[in-house]
Amino acid sequence: MGGSRVGWRVGALLSPAFVGLGVFVIGPALVSALIAGTDKTLTGPSFDWVGTANARTAFSDADLAGAVRNTLVYCLITVIPAVAIGLALALAAERVAHGRALVRFALFLPVSANIVAMAVVFAYMFDSSPDGFANTVVGLFGVAPVDWLGDTSTALPVVALVGAWRLTSFVFIVYLAGLTAIPRSVYEAADVDGIRGLARLRHITLPLLAPTTIFVGVFVTILTLQTFETVAVLTKGGPLDSSTTIIYYIYEVGFTGSFRIGYASMIALLLLVVIVALGAGGALLGRRLRRAREAAA
């Protein structure tokens, strides 16, 4: 390969993508990191460098602490059920002999859903009226009507339910893909050795799915940390900030009220650090797993 000519071609092939990423992702991320050190507001023309003041504010901001707590709760009650149920459904769907297309179609549906449209539908299903769908259902079990989205103890779980509903479908698709990648010969060998049923699941299928689990766990957690639409449409963070997630708090600080873009950028930067750490951790774990497997093989 003739060095500089290849370089020229590679440059031509890569530059459109890198212009896009540079101007609209990498550049803005760096600018955002700089703004995080200022007291800039969206509306004010001038601003000053304040150094680490925004970071110090963040660590003593009670509202942010509440948003972090809400986000952690949201992640826990979304990611764990979504991964567990998505996996169970994928294992079940893989064994269906008839009507697989229909099963998959139904279970893929939530991924394609418009999240704002679904939030509107869920808001209606979880209306506080005694005749609302959710209240009618719990009423069958003798439970008094609940003000789902207006009560500080139920607002966040209902928002999380919408998230989990959608993510479960995504997890299902990923696990289904992971399952189809397991060679049939592995199962046949296991069958000959008399390993089947739950034993096969525990000792063969789940270990083989471990890379998929790491991928899906990390990916879904990162997605969940960035929850915005459902909160914006269902509760606007309320009541009494009980469903304000980090991303929604960033939106509130930077794009509403006094438009404190500098401070919002600092919170976003701190969140980015967490996300990068998670992503790197996932990648590292995945690589270690692959290495161990290659060493064993």
Next chain:
Amino acid sequence: MSAGTSSNAPAAADPSAPAGHRGPSTPTPTAVRSRRRLPGAGTLARLALLALLAVGIVAAVLPFVWMLRTAIGPSQTALALDSNPIPSRVQFDSFDQAWHAGDLGPALLTGVGVSLAILALQLATAVPAAYAFACMRFRGRTALFAVVLATLLVPAQVTAVPNYVTISALGFADTRVGLVLPFMTHAGMIFMLRQYMSTIPAAVLDAARMDGLGTWRTLRSIIVPLAAPAIASVSVFSFLLSYNEYLWPLLVARSPGIATPPLALARLMTDSSSVIPDFAELAAAALIISLPSLAVFVVAQRRLAAGITGTGAGA
């Protein structure tokens, strides 16, 4: 699922191959059958699986069914909700109301147009980049690819403010161009296409070189046709993501004339909360704006799963 799925993922086993050893239609090898456990346990397990699937399917479909059921029922407010599974009367007035009150016609055009424009730009930028990363050797390739992947981790909220400033400075604030430009390329698309193109045998590229095909001809007449299934997959993802995007239009599309469908729906919801919201109208609006993404999904649902398999996420 038919064999259509497997064509996209050369590395994956054929998903149409029967799974479930105990499925009634898949005969087990006789040697295994003789060692089977009591039939009762198998039946019970199968029933449990079916029950699980049934619950899962009902949960997945219920919100859609409820949206449809509410939209075709009589109008209803929070003061008098109707949660009967069967509406007392079937009518389609709500669709008409929603269409006009939410200005959904222009919103649908904007949404589909913007999503297709984004798709065209993303393909134009991502296909060449993926080709370079997959099929060419050059210094800094690993580092540059790592940079591409790293951009996937940046939340939209981090880039929103600087992008808003850029778009405003270019004079595209509150325009459809402003809705499109920031999404002109997508690292996820570059990644997925590269994964797929990496499986194209080196012999094919060597043959193209021997035949005197240059970089562009190779890309156009060899790579693009071979990667067509992956290109179809990422196109479906791209359309669904763009069409459902909410945050960026919320910031940029200030005037109602260029509202995207999710924005139009959210505005219809907040506008009507000053009076008493008519849930039938909101459900009808939600249904109308869901149609383009549902249509894409129905036509291309196989590509969704195949696309994920192609990323190497599967095992």
